[in-house]
Amino acid sequence: MSIFEYDHEEELKKLGAMEREEGKAEGLEEGISEGRSQSILLLLDLHGSVPSWLKERILSETDIPVLDDWIRAAGQTSSIEGFLEKTGLKEA
Numbered sequence: 001m002s003i004f005e006y007d008h009e010e011e012l013k014k015l016g017a018m019e020r021e022e023g024k025a026e027g028l029e030e031g032i033s034e035g036r037s038q039s040i041l042l043l044l045d046l047h048g049s050v051p052s053w054l055k056e057r058i059l060s061e062t063d064i065p066v067l068d069d070w071i072r073a074a075g076q077t078s079s080i081e082g083f084l085e086k087t088g089l090k091e092a
Contacts (some may be wrong), residue, residue: 043074
């Protein structure tokens with residue numbers, strides 16, 4: 001593209017569209033992470049009171065494969081202690 005073909009307004013529109021798409025993808029990932037975190041907490045609530053430090057840790061995790069592993073662990077355990085053992089999570 002030569003400098004004579006440059007259209008500033010068109011380039012701004014393209015940039016804006018790309019940023020909106022990136023924002024949608026980030027928002028979707030955040031929603032997925034939040035949903036998985038809530039699922040873990042719901043499963044753990046079946047086994048007793050979830051300590052606040054553990055709730056915070058689970059809610060702060062954004063890595064979807066990690067959250068998927070934690071969902072499996074929460075579904076396969078019979079206690080919060082068992083979940084902690086399976087996941088290796090410890091109080092900070």
